[in-house]
Amino acid sequence: MHNPDxxxxxxxxxxxxxxxxxxxxxxxxxxDAPYKxxxxxxxxxxxxxxxxxxxxxxxxxPAPAAEVEIGATLGAVMGAPxxxxxxxxxxxxxxxDVSLPHSVAQQGFYRPPVKYKNCDGFLGIGAHLVAASDVPxxxxxxxEVRINGELRQTVALAxxxxxxxxxxxxxxxxxxLQAGDVLMLGLDVCADTAQRPRVKAGDVVDIHVPELPxxxxxxxxxxxxxx
Amino acid sequence: xxxxxxxxxxxxxxAIEQDGQLQLTDGRRVGFDEVQWLPPLQPVTRPxxxxxxxxxxxxxxxxxxxxxxxxxxxxFVKGEAGLIGHQQHxxxxxxxxxxxxxxxxxxxxxxxxxxxxxxxxxxxxxxxSIANDYAIRDYLENWxxxxxxxxxxxxxxxxxxxxxxxADLHALYGDRLELALTTNVNGQLTQSGxxxxxxxxxxxxxxxxxxxxxxxxxxxxxxxxPDGVVDCQPGDVIVTAIEGIGELTNxxxxx
Numbered sequence: 001m002h003n004p005d006x007x008x009x010x011x012x013x014x015x016x017x018x019x020x021x022x023x024x025x026x027x028x029x030x031x032d033a034p035y036k037x038x039x040x041x042x043x044x045x046x047x048x049x050x051x052x053x054x055x056x057x058x059x060x061x062p063a064p065a066a067e068v069e070i071g072a073t074l075g076a077v078m079g080a081p082x083x084x085x086x087x088x089x090x091x092x093x094x095x096x097d098v099s100l101p102h103s104v105a106q107q108g109f110y111r112p113p114v115k116y117k118n119c120d121g122f123l124g125i126g127a128h129l130v131a132a133s134d135v136p137x138x139x140x141x142x143x144e145v146r147i148n149g150e151l152r153q154t155v156a157l158a159x160x161x162x163x164x165x166x167x168x169x170x171x172x173x174x175x176x177l178q179a180g181d182v183l184m185l186g187l188d189v190c191a192d193t194a195q196r197p198r199v200k201a202g203d204v205v206d207i208h209v210p211e212l213p214x215x216x217x218x219x220x221x222x223x224x225x226x227x
Numbered sequence: 228x229x230x231x232x233x234x235x236x237x238x239x240x241x242a243i244e245q246d247g248q249l250q251l252t253d254g255r256r257v258g259f260d261e262v263q264w265l266p267p268l269q270p271v272t273r274p275x276x277x278x279x280x281x282x283x284x285x286x287x288x289x290x291x292x293x294x295x296x297x298x299x300x301x302x303f304v305k306g307e308a309g310l311i312g313h314q315q316h317x318x319x320x321x322x323x324x325x326x327x328x329x330x331x332x333x334x335x336x337x338x339x340x341x342x343x344x345x346x347x348x349x350x351x352x353x354x355x356s357i358a359n360d361y362a363i364r365d366y367l368e369n370w371x372x373x374x375x376x377x378x379x380x381x382x383x384x385x386x387x388x389x390x391x392x393x394a395d396l397h398a399l400y401g402d403r404l405e406l407a408l409t410t411n412v413n414g415q416l417t418q419s420g421x422x423x424x425x426x427x428x429x430x431x432x433x434x435x436x437x438x439x440x441x442x443x444x445x446x447x448x449x450x451x452x453p454d455g456v457v458d459c460q461p462g463d464v465i466v467t468a469i470e471g472i473g474e475l476t477n478x479x480x481x482x
Contacts, residue, residue, distance in 0.1 A: 011274045011306045016371065035369045043368075044375040046304040049273035050441040062439060112303035112371045114278070119439045120341075174320075174366075174376045178308050 005054040007129040010180030016043040018186030025194040026104040051123040060225040069196040071097030071187040080179040094126030094218040126218040146206040229389040233262035264312035267390035276446040277305040283451025313388035318482040325364040329452035330467035333358040340442040348430035407470040420453025
């Protein structure tokens with residue numbers, strides 16, 4: 001079932017708490033149970049293939065949830081590791097890492113987020129892979145999130161705690177990213193709510209990087225799951 | 228039938244077990260020691276979903292000091308790249324104090340499963356295998372625990388040697404699959420349990436996962452391990468075995 005509209009084919013990894021604002025929003029709980037200490041290694045998760053939604057596809061919000069969180073980010077698409085095993089980024093793609101709401105305060109970051117993040121359709125994937133050679137400074141990019149046409153969030157990749165080279169190094173310490181695998185650069189929260197943007201059925205989300213129009217716009221509409 | 232996937236003279240070939248030998252799809256017969264074993268899985272077009280369970284045996288949950296068994300499955304996801312075959316080597320990182328095996332019944336999904344009811348769930352199982360889902364406990368952190376640094380390391384998930392057709396196993400052992408499960412370290416029995424003691428059994432797990440995520444053919448569910456996990460050192464030979472499926476051998480090496 002190869003979908004020509006989806007320019008990735010490997011395992012997609014995400015990282016929690018990588019933006020400064022998301023880290024600060026969780027910091028107050030980091031020393032309390034059940035967490036007991038701030039995370040030392042990158043806090044990773046996997047978006048399984050059942051989550052993949054092409055650009056322009058609609059994404060179903062599973063009952064009984066009324067809202068989902070939008071996670072706009074860039075995915076680094078890996079090429080084959082070089083001879084010494086060092087990771088090599090082939091290109092970048094827009095991603096919308098959708099989640100059912102879960103928070104540090106409700107102990108939602110304690111156990112792996114399978115039931116929050118691996119629902120069918122929960123990863124919007126941009127149609128265009130842009131070669132890494134055309135993106136010399138990914139940390140200089142901004143990702144704009146529009147909901148029903150209105151600018152709701154601007155994610156500055158400069159605000160990530162681990163920038164891509166550091167993230168690749170810290171992940172590579174324990175696992176080798178394969179050619180085709182995708183590593184998300186991190187999600188952010190909105191400055192006003194300290195949460196990720198939320199949408200409900202009927203909303204349309206557009207994700208776009210003004211400095212890099214070749215990525216295109218990733219658009220996904222949201223529907224309520226038919227029960 | 229017991230299926231394998233092996234490398235012989237640089238070529239990847241599928242095989243079945245026949246009279247204590249490997250019968251290759253091209254008709255050749257070879258001995259078990261003449262090949263390099265891969266995970267016994269057919270290739271899939273999209274990344275394989277590998278789900279795994281923590282604390283799915285009451286005794287293991289107790290061993291790890293949890294006061295009561297979990298109310299819903301403690302599930303996590305692994306990447307396929309950490310899988311290796313029978314008779315391969317798993318790396319123990321330098322400077323760690325506790326790395327242990329976990330002998331687990333592995334379920335291979337046979338057909339697309341979405342919102343499957345428990346009573347129908349076994350119709351969606353294609354085959355069974357044995358997984359050894361190593362953990363390095365030194366790296367546990369309480370964020371999305373068990374975190375990937377503990378559970379998603381290169382070489383740390385041996386799978387095999389066989390993929391046994393579900394129909395064959397159920398014909399022999401019934402729907403409940405009360406299978407003895409053991410681990411031997413250097414010939415000494417260290418883990419002994421039975422798949423009947425799962426807190427969430429295979430049909431329950433398929434109902435649970437398929438209630439929110441579609442399981443596709445070739446996807447895996449590693450169903451958790453009973454008590455009896457011990458530290459493994461470089462040079463140790465670990466044999467994880469499940470009745471009716473086989474014995475999966477793995478050797479620990481220095482990183």
